[in-house]
Amino acid sequence: MDNKAIAIIPARGGSKRIPRKNIKDFLGKPIIAYSIQAALDSRLFNKVIVSTDDEEIAEISRKYGASIPFIRPNELADDFTGTSDVVEHAVRWFEEKGQNYDYVCTIYATAPLLDRNYLIEGFEQLKNSNAKYAFAATSIPFPIQRTFKITKNHRCEMFWPESFSKRSQDLEEAYQDAGMFYWEKIKFISNEIYFGKDSIPIILPKYLVQDIDTMEDWERAEILYKAKTK
Numbered sequence: 001m002d003n004k005a006i007a008i009i010p011a012r013g014g015s016k017r018i019p020r021k022n023i024k025d026f027l028g029k030p031i032i033a034y035s036i037q038a039a040l041d042s043r044l045f046n047k048v049i050v051s052t053d054d055e056e057i058a059e060i061s062r063k064y065g066a067s068i069p070f071i072r073p074n075e076l077a078d079d080f081t082g083t084s085d086v087v088e089h090a091v092r093w094f095e096e097k098g099q100n101y102d103y104v105c106t107i108y109a110t111a112p113l114l115d116r117n118y119l120i121e122g123f124e125q126l127k128n129s130n131a132k133y134a135f136a137a138t139s140i141p142f143p144i145q146r147t148f149k150i151t152k153n154h155r156c157e158m159f160w161p162e163s164f165s166k167r168s169q170d171l172e173e174a175y176q177d178a179g180m181f182y183w184e185k186i187k188f189i190s191n192e193i194y195f196g197k198d199s200i201p202i203i204l205p206k207y208l209v210q211d212i213d214t215m216e217d218w219e220r221a222e223i224l225y226k227a228k229t230k
Helices: 031-042 055-063 083-096 116-127 215-229
Strands: 005-010 047-051 103-107 133-139 148-150 156-158 175-185 199-203
Touching: 005 031, 005 083, 031 047, 031 055, 031 103, 031 116, 047 055, 047 083, 083 103, 103 116, 116 133, 116 175, 116 199
Parallel strands: 005 047, 005 103, 133 199
Antiparallel strands: 103 175, 133 175, 148 156
16 A cells, blocks of 8 residues: 555543443444444555553454554543544554554544445545545535524524525535544645535435434434345
8 A cells, every 4th residue: 555544443431421332232243343344344544443441442342353552541531532632642652653654534433334435435535636634424404594593482593594485495505524434634734624625525325324422313323224234
């Protein structure tokens, strides 16, 4: 491989809304196993690692083929630590060992619908561009211009009231982060935010996207996975 790439899967042990979420059984396997397998199957990476503070997560991750080069420090395993801090720590850890990479891909541990082909597409598009990032995205199912908030007295207030009388087909389509993977050229310097002009969105169909924060999300992801694999 001409360009050295590393996959980093952040997986701390202290998830609150779904306890032990990163290794909870998802249709017969710990959910993190699906992310590890997609990364390995893509054959894009010199290393696929899991950054965790939890020995049980580390043991399960090794079983499914990931490397655990270190146990993440406690100060990077609380509710306030961002993913970028975890990835930066891992990249810096390898650099201090004399192992430098051109690309890093952050893959979420709870992404069982991830298809390796989208990982490959993201890498190819980023490699052949002058962008810094490439990430999974999907279209929002309803026009955001027609959305509203609920006020304190339980009434509606539109964010864009001028769009109320417009036909939905006349409103510009909007997209959102799919919460799956994030490619980055490590040495490329950019002051842009991640969802800015130095980023390439890799568009996924909506049936392959499900953020998992609640048990309702989890159950819906299982339904989507079963439909996908039929």
